[in-house]
Amino acid sequence: xxxxxxxLGATSDKTAETVTFIDYEYATPSPAAFDxxxxxxxxxxxxxxxxxxxxxxxxxxxxxxxxHAYFGxxxxxxxxxxxxxxxxxxxxxxxxxxxxxxxxxxxWALIQATxxxxxxxxxxxxxxxxxxxxxxxxxxxxxxxxxGQEMPLRERRWAQEE
Numbered sequence: 001x002x003x004x005x006x007x008l009g010a011t012s013d014k015t016a017e018t019v020t021f022i023d024y025e026y027a028t029p030s031p032a033a034f035d036x037x038x039x040x041x042x043x044x045x046x047x048x049x050x051x052x053x054x055x056x057x058x059x060x061x062x063x064x065x066x067x068h069a070y071f072g073x074x075x076x077x078x079x080x081x082x083x084x085x086x087x088x089x090x091x092x093x094x095x096x097x098x099x100x101x102x103x104x105x106x107x108w109a110l111i112q113a114t115x116x117x118x119x120x121x122x123x124x125x126x127x128x129x130x131x132x133x134x135x136x137x138x139x140x141x142x143x144x145x146x147x148g149q150e151m152p153l154r155e156r157r158w159a160q161e162e
Contacts, residue, residue, distance in 0.1 A: 033093035034100060036063065041101040041132070048128045050154040056091075056161045063090050098158060099136025106130030 004018040030038075040054050040062075054062070067086045071077055109126035116122060135152040138144035144151065151159075 031093070031097070033090060034097045036066070036090070037094045037097035038101040038104070040094070040098070041105075046125070048125075048132070050152075050157055053154060053157045055157065056159070059094065060087065060091055063087050063094065066090070095158075099133045099140070102129045102132025102136065106133060 043053050044050055064087050067083055106126045106129035109122045113122035139155045
């Protein structure tokens, strides 16, 4: 969302500000863990290059900075807060959400494939993003291992420590 400044020469405080929405799909609140998981999923870009997704160590570093910045903004920091514990808690929550950006953007791309005038292969993009979700589901349910299939690159990268 962009809030545009009041027009030059506006003399009244009652002059309405103009609000313009961009990226409307981001206009609803989400749990921080989903937003951070989505941020990490976007490291692969439109090409969904899973080889560049952040390792566990990179995610921990980002989340450590995030948690530290969050508590640094509080006027009164609770004395009972252990930032290291909060980092591990958020890291685990982000892991729980890691497959959902694929579902979210896969459905979005399916919709775009039917309505968008932009020259982009949304259907293929949807297939790739939804495959992230299904790979995550198979990994977290244990079905991938039970079936003897190899762990997909995205899941291997997510599990990689360094």
